[in-house]
Amino acid sequence: MPPTVTTVTLDVARYRPEQESEPTVQSYEVPFRKDWVVLDALNYVKDQLDGSLSFRWSCRMGVCGSCGMTVNGQPRLTCAAFLSAEPSGPIRVEPLRYFPVVRDLVVDITDFMRKLKKVKPWIVRNEEKPLAEGEYRQTPDQLDAYKQFSMCINCLLCYSACPIYGLEPSFIGPAAIALAQRYNMDSRDEGARERLQILSEHDGMWQCTFVGECTKACPKHVDPAGAIQQYKLTSAAHWFKTLLPWGMK
Numbered sequence: 075m076p077p078t079v080t081t082v083t084l085d086v087a088r089y090r091p092e093q094e095s096e097p098t099v100q101s102y103e104v105p106f107r108k109d110w111v112v113l114d115a116l117n118y119v120k121d122q123l124d125g126s127l128s129f130r131w132s133c134r135m136g137v138c139g140s141c142g143m144t145v146n147g148q149p150r151l152t153c154a155a156f157l158s159a160e161p162s163g164p165i166r167v168e169p170l171r172y173f174p175v176v177r178d179l180v181v182d183i184t185d186f187m188r189k190l191k192k193v194k195p196w197i198v199r200n201e202e203k204p205l206a207e208g209e210y211r212q213t214p215d216q217l218d219a220y221k222q223f224s225m226c227i228n229c230l231l232c233y234s235a236c237p238i239y240g241l242e243p244s245f246i247g248p249a250a251i252a253l254a255q256r257y258n259m260d261s262r263d264e265g266a267r268e269r270l271q272i273l274s275e276h277d278g279m280w281q282c283t284f285v286g287e288c289t290k291a292c293p294k295h296v297d298p299a300g301a302i303q304q305y306k307l308t309s310a311a312h313w314f315k316t317l318l319p320w321g322m323k
């Protein structure tokens with residue numbers, strides 16, 4: 075019978091800018107429990123071994139999107155990465171790739187927040203109807219049209235998985251495009267043309283070569299790669315119409 079595993083080693087990336095110019099790796103021995111996820115192990119380190127370790131988390135249930143890190147080389151939600159599902163040997167925990175590291179496992183997401191705002195991820199109306207006329211109603215089919223894209227939790231795993239974003243940080247990126255699509259497909263929204271203009275700019279969707287890694291990394295099955303391809307088709311159709319004598323202005 076193989077010996078029962080009682081502990082596991084976490085090899086954790088550390089970066090304390092006040093004392094190091096480069097990230098280093100620190101190893102911690104933590105209890106191995108079947109029901110523990112990597113986030114539990116990090117919290118054990120923080121509470122029992124080394125209170126100086128910094129990382130983000132909040133809900134512990136795959137909703138807030140704040141616990142994204144690179145686990146054994148893959149972008150993952152640490153609250154959904156079970157220790158028991160990792161290959162035997164030390165578990166490597168690093169910050170999300172392609173984002174500047176603020177401290178240890180905490181990355182700076184300013185770039186994403188700026189890009190997200192650019193695509194107007196809210197319902198745009200040319201004119202609001204008076205409150206007295208009641209709410210905007212939708213059929214189940216109208217809801218289904220955008221529901222998948224509305225599941226995005228802004229965890230940024232898709233950016234960390236995207237080789238285009240890694241090479242060209244001006245790329246607006248998978249989640250921002252998926253969220254643009256979430257509102258474009260909402261029957262209450264009238265901002266699609268504005269968003270199309272924004273995304274058609276040089277740092278928009280044309281840089282995506284449909285590698286599909288973003289969709290594989292998404293813990294919520296949002297399919298950002300599908301959103302990007304849909305958007306490319308819409309944009310091409312729009313461009314074609316503008317060439318016609320009776321085309322759109």
Ligand code: FES
Nearest residue numbers: 134138139141153
């Ligand atoms: S802690 Fe909220 S998604 Fe992981």
